[in-house]
Amino acid sequence: MAQMGAELIEQWADVTAEIYNESLTGINLTRLEGAVDKYIELFAETENLTFNPDITPLDYFERHPFHAVTSILNMPEAQELLDSDQLDELDAIADFTEAWNSFDAEQEPELGISEADDEDEDW
Numbered sequence: 001m002a003q004m005g006a007e008l009i010e011q012w013a014d015v016t017a018e019i020y021n022e023s024l025t026g027i028n029l030t031r032l033e034g035a036v037d038k039y040i041e042l043f044a045e046t047e048n049l050t051f052n053p054d055i056t057p058l059d060y061f062e063r064h065p066f067h068a069v070t071s072i073l074n075m076p077e078a079q080e081l082l083d084s085d086q087l088d089e090l091d092a093i094a095d096f097t098e099a100w101n102s103f104d105a106e107q108e109p110e111l112g113i114s115e116a117d118d119e120d121e122d123w
Contacts, residue, residue: 004049010043013060016068029073032076032081039069040089047096064104066097103121 019035021028057064072078073090083089 001048001050004046004052004055005051005112006055008042008045008046009052009055009057010060011038012046012065013057015039015042015063016057016063016065019068019072027068027075027078029081032072033086036072036082036086036090039065039093040086042083043089043093043096051100051103053103053107054105056107058104064097064101066094066101069094069097 015035015038018031018038019027021031069090072082073087073094079087
């Protein structure tokens, strides 16, 4: 099975940035419908690809698409703006992005005590 490439992952991050209006202050409702349509297109391109252990959307933007999709699904204002087909697609995308977010989290190195910290020193 083919793996998601950097360009495709960057497109996911770009859409996420667009929804957040290039900031972390909240979802921009004026850009929501267009961004959801882009998510739907990207999902069609990526749903049969494997995740890439070397690249994450967080390499391009501070929020993972999973957080944007679930935020949209939990916003009453977004529910009013989107039609039922878009909401159904977002439900499927939420499952996909949740698995992707979990995969990316598993790729992060574990932070812990290094061997240097493990040495007992007499103070």
